[in-house]
Amino acid sequence: MPLNYYVIYKPYEVLTRFTPEGNKSCLADYFKVPQDVYPVGRLDYDSEGLLLLTNDKSLNSRLLLPQHAHEREYWVQVDGAITNAAIKQLKEGVQISVDGKIHRTKPCFAEIFAAEPFLPPRNPPIRFRKSIPAPWIRMILQEGKNRQVRKMTAAVGFPTLRLVRYRIEHITVEGMQPGDMVQLSREEIHRKLQLTSF
Known part of the structure; x- marks a missing residue:
């Protein structure tokens, strides 16, 4: 059985699975892949961005084990003018x-974007409110608890409005649109994820 590796941009409000649930969209509505391919890890229904699909079970276990501590970069739009004090709290851990x-x-990297990052528009867009700022921040984590980024920004008083996973190690969604898929070779995926031994 050949090993397949795909990088996808999961759209907003799509389940991270190939089987539908109620009237919610799932990956099968957007991506046509062999039957034995499944997502590595998860990305919440209301989050967007980078997701890896594969039928390589060893890749799945290596990426998800906490001791491997892969960098995951998120671009996060928050509700309200987030302060440097809140960013400091995120960095130190909440x-x-x-x-x-x-x-x-765990301690992480966090900073405020100087200008809105270039991303595809979300469909539907977030609710715009003229009187309340909605700045973007960049967060780089090495752990992935359930809904962690949303819980972290809420803990410092700035709820998440839009969440995009931009990068895992050296794999990014730069230049991709929601619903796009790119196939990589085993060598490429190992190199970009910095998995040294095959």
Whole structure:
């Protein structure tokens, strides 16, 4: 059975699975891949951006094990004029609830974008309110708890309005549109994810 590797830009409000649930869209509505291919990790229904699809089970386990600590970069639009103090809190780690338990997030990189980043428009767009700023921040994490980024920005007082996973290690969605898919070779995926041993 050949090993297949795909980089996709998951659109907003699409389930990270190939089987539908109720009236929600799923990956099968956008991406045609062999039957044994599945997503590596997850990306929330209301989040967009980079997702890897493969039938290589070893890649799945290596990417998801916490000790491998792969960088994941998120571009996050928040509700309100986020402060440098809030950014400092995000960098140092905040307390969030994970599976009913308190979890302190690991130190991470966070900064405010000087200008709005270039991204495809979201469909539907976020609700625009003239009186309330909605700036963008960049966050780079090395852990991936359930809805972690949203919980982190909420913990410092600036709820997430739009969330795009832009990068995992050296794989990005730069130049891609929601619904786009790129196939990579095993060598390329290992190199870009910095997986040294095959």
